[in-house]
Amino acid sequence: MFAVYAASPQPDNPLAALTVGERPSPDVPDGWVRVSVRAASLNMHDLWTLRGVGIKPEQFPMILGCDGAGVLDDGTEVVIHSVITSPGWTGDETLDPKRTLLTEKHQGTFAESVVVPARNVLPKPAGLSFAEAACMGTAWLTAYRMLFVKSGLRPGQTILVQGASGGVATALIQLGRAAGFRVWATGRSEEKRALAESLGAHDTFESGARLPERVDGVFETVGKATWSHSMKSLKPGGVIVVSGSTSGPDANAELQRLFFLQLSVIGSTMGTRDELADLLKYCDVTGVRPKIGSELPLERAEEGFKAMLDGDTAGKIVFTRA
Secondary structure, three states: OEEEEEOOOOOOOHHHHEEEEEOOOOOOOOOEEEEEEEEEEOOHHHHHHHHOOOOOHHHOOEEOOOOOEEEEOOOOEEEEOOEEOOOOOOOOHHHOOOOEEOOOOOOOOOEOEEEEEHHHEEEOOOOOOHHHHOOHHHHHHHHHHHHHHHOOOOOOOEEEEOOOOOHHHHHHHHHHHHHOOEEEEEEOOHHHHHHHHHOOOOEEEEOOOOOOOOEEEEEEOOOOOOHHHHHHOEEEEEEEEEOOOOOOOOOOOOHHHHHHOOOEEEEOOOOOHHHHHHHHHHHHHHOOOOOEEEEEEHHHHHHHHHHHHOOOOOOEEEEEOO
8 A cells, every 4th residue: 555654763864764655555453443544644753753763673664644534444534543552551541651652553644544443533523624633633632631631721811832833832822712811822933923823822922032921821842942931931830731842852940940939840742532532522613623734645745744844834734645
């Protein structure tokens, strides 16, 4: 079958590992289902896979793609939940120490079809296109858990979203605005800030700029480059929720500020199947839809990967198949 995959780990030149070609069609074990992929979105995790991060060398070649939407063999339209737990695990899937995402152990969604456990597919709402639904399982689910499950914040409070043009960041802006938060965002360029405002941000600022007032919560996916600004932007008792560190993980913790102002730092990773079900209902009820910055046929996947590597994003990058 046609697929986009990582041939081998390439830490210093990830695009050198990217291969477009044929891979064996997957078998379907008992309790698993085949999804004919209609759309799949690109995530930073796919670039990390190309670099060999979070995957053992012997697991290559690996079909890329953490999430997507498609059709079961019986014609049911579904959205994929990409957190796959170990056998017998119950409860919050994100707490299973042996959990994996698609592309870490099991082949991913950038292909004609993908095989996942039966419990890892949910009905696609009719109001969501396949491309929109393909954004839900990773970036939007991560944002939903950060904002509604982990932060402890309430509508009416002020939040700051760092790095306004990425997939998780744009989702946070849209979800937060729809839920009644006052949403501020930072962006490195005028174009990125304009994108954030078009998605619902009440105000935007240059990266690192002094804010008019301190905020109740900051949402971090950038890491080292914005961490100090995030800490300085919080009210006493405020919270940072962090789900990524695209600019590097080794930020100064600023412990004196942390304890003196009684700040909270909360880690958040992906989300549960139940949270994905709630997110899909939330979008269906509110009419909120993901911002798709670029929609490309899967055959042109390299263009999307290069745009993400260069930071040239304006919402989600989605690959589609007819």
